[in-house]
Amino acid sequence: MRVVVIGAGITGAACARVLARAGYDVTVVERGAVAGGTSAMCEGNLLVSDKTPGPELDLAVDAAVRWPLVARELQDELGPGFPSIEFEPKGGLVVSTTAEGADPLRGFAASQRDVGIDAREIGADDALELEPHLNPEITAAVYYPQDAQVQPVAAVEALLASARRAGARVMTSTEVVGALRDATGRIAGVRTSRGDLHADLVVNAAGPWAGAVAGTLGVELPVLPRRGMVLVTTRMPHRVFRKVYDADYVGATQSGDADLQTSTVVESTAAGTVLIGSSRQRVGFDDRLDVEVIREIAMKSLRLFPFLEDMQVLRTYGGFRPYMPDHLPVIGEDPRLPNLYHVTGHEGAGIGLSVSSAELLLAQVMDTESPLDPAPFAIDRPTLAPHLQEVAS
Numbered sequence: 241m242r243v244v245v246i247g248a249g250i251t252g253a254a255c256a257r258v259l260a261r262a263g264y265d266v267t268v269v270e271r272g273a274v275a276g277g278t279s280a281m282c283e284g285n286l287l288v289s290d291k292t293p294g295p296e297l298d299l300a301v302d303a304a305v306r307w308p309l310v311a312r313e314l315q316d317e318l319g320p321g322f323p324s325i326e327f328e329p330k331g332g333l334v335v336s337t338t339a340e341g342a343d344p345l346r347g348f349a350a351s352q353r354d355v356g357i358d359a360r361e362i363g364a365d366d367a368l369e370l371e372p373h374l375n376p377e378i379t380a381a382v383y384y385p386q387d388a389q390v391q392p393v394a395a396v397e398a399l400l401a402s403a404r405r406a407g408a409r410v411m412t413s414t415e416v417v418g419a420l421r422d423a424t425g426r427i428a429g430v431r432t433s434r435g436d437l438h439a440d441l442v443v444n445a446a447g448p449w450a451g452a453v454a455g456t457l458g459v460e461l462p463v464l465p466r467r468g469m470v471l472v473t474t475r476m477p478h479r480v481f482r483k484v485y486d487a488d489y490v491g492a493t494q495s496g497d498a499d500l501q502t503s504t505v506v507e508s509t510a511a512g513t514v515l516i517g518s519s520r521q522r523v524g525f526d527d528r529l530d531v532e533v534i535r536e537i538a539m540k541s542l543r544l545f546p547f548l549e550d551m552q553v554l555r556t557y558g559g560f561r562p563y564m565p566d567h568l569p570v571i572g573e574d575p576r577l578p579n580l581y582h583v584t585g586h587e588g589a590g591i592g593l594s595v596s597s598a599e600l601l602l603a604q605v606m607d608t609e610s611p612l613d614p615a616p617f618a619i620d621r622p623t624l625a626p627h628l629q630e631v632a633s
Contacts, residue, residue: 243605244269244430244439246416246453249279250392250591251583252445253399254598259443260406262602267437268400268408269430271415275396278447278590281559283470283507283515284392285483286592289332289384292348293355295616296568300589301357302611303596304386310595311390314398317405325395326510332387332483333370335378337543342380345487349382358385373479373547380487387483389507392591419457419577426578427457441605443581448525448560450584459576461619462627463585465560467526469519469533471541473551475512483507484544500533504540506548513554516541518588520561527558561587565627569593571600571617581605582619 241264245256248270260266270276286307291297311327334349336342349359360383367381368374400410411434418431420438429438444461446453454461488503505517519533534556541548564570564585574580583601586593600617603610615621619628 241265241440242438243267243441243443244437245443245445246430247445247447247450248274248396248400248410248412249277249445249447250275250396250399250594251447251586251597252443253396253403254594255443255445255583255601256403256408257399257406258598258602259605260403260408262606266403266408267439268403268410269414269416269432269437270410270412273412274400274410275393277449278559278561279392279396281470281557282392282468282561282588282591283505283517284326284390284395284591285588286388286390287332287384287483287589288352288357288386289334289359289382290485291589293351295613296589296593297352297355297357298612299569299593299596299600301386302599303592303594304388306595306599307388307390307592314402317402318398322398322401323394324391325398326391327388328390328510329388330482332384332485333367333374334382334384334485334487335367335374335544336380336487337375337378339379341487345380345382348487359383360385371481371484373545374484375544375546389483390591391510395591416453416456427580430457441579441581443583443601445583447584447590448562450562450582454582457577457580459574459580460628461570461582461584462565462624462630464522464563464565465525466563466587467519467521467523467558467560468517468588469530469537469556469558471516471534471537471556472554473514473516473548474554476514476551478508478512479547480506480508480514480545486540486544502533502536502540504537504544506541506544514548514551516548520588522563525560527560529556529558562590563587564624566621566623568621568623569597569617570619570624571597572604572614572619574619
C-alpha cells in the first residue's frame, strides 16, 4: 500500500518509520526542510511529570517505555557515524517556589502516583543533593525518574534515515495544494507543487499547520498555533543535571488561555548550554521577537537557579506548538474523508509522544491490537465536537 505522510517533523518522521518498516510504500512530503518547523524550535522533552492522569499521560507512559528502545534501535541501525540523538534518561525535578504552590504540587504528584507514576516527594535537602545550584528556598519538590530528553533535530534526522533504509522517500520543498479522490469520494493521494502523488492512505502530520493542510484536503481541523520561546545560554560547566521546572509549568500546559503565560523550565544540553523556558501564547503565526516575553522568562528563571543572573544569553528562539482546544492530540482516521489520517495536536509534548502516536497510528492502519485505547484521540470524540462545529461555521 502507498502512503503519503505530510510533514517531516518528529511526528511525521516517527510515522514514516513505523509504516515503512511494516512494509508500506511511504513518501514523506514537506513544504520546507526536514525538521524545519516546530521540531527545531523546542527543548526535546520526554515527560510524564507535566501530565494529568488520563489519556495523554497514558500515551506518555507508553512513550517512556518506547524511547529507550527506539534510541538503541537507531544507534544499532545507523551506526556510530550517524549523529547521536542524545537520548538522556536524566529524570525531572519539579519544585514550588512559593508557600501557596507547595500543596497543589504535592496533590498533583499524589494524583499521578495513584495511576502508577513514579513521583517521589522529596525534601529540600534531597532536592539540593540532586541539584546543588538550586535555590535553597524552595517550598516543595517532586522527583520524576521517568523523565528524559533527546536532541529533537537529531532525532528527526535519525528516524527519517531509518525510514529511508526501509524504502521511504522524502520530498522537501514540496507543498500539498489539494486532494486526489477516487470515484467513491475517498482520498486517493495529494496534489503537490511538484505534481500528483497517488496513495492508498494519507497521513496529516503537519503539526501547527495541520489545520491548514486539512482545509486544503477538504475537511476542518481545529489545530491552532501556540507560540513558545526559549533562551539559550553560552556554554558552561554543567550546573543543571536534570530537567528542572516550577510547578506553574503544569498549569500552563493545561490552560486554554490565549494570553501570555510564562513558567520556569531549565535544563542543560550535551553541548554545555542551558535552555531556559518557557512561554505559551496564542498569537497566530506571528514570529516576531518579543523582548517583554524574553525578559519575563529570564527573570522567573532566577527563582530556581540564582547563578543564571551572571550567565550570558547566546540566543533566543520561538516556535509554534500544535494546540488542540481539548488538550488531546488527534490520532486516527477522519470519518469525513476516509483514508485520511491525522496525527497532530500534541502541543509541547510532540517530541515525547511521537513514537507512541506512530504506533497507535500503525495499529489502526493495520487493524491490529492497539497499544492504547484509540477512542480518546479520535477526531469524532465528544470533547472535540463543539470546536469542529465552530471551525466549520
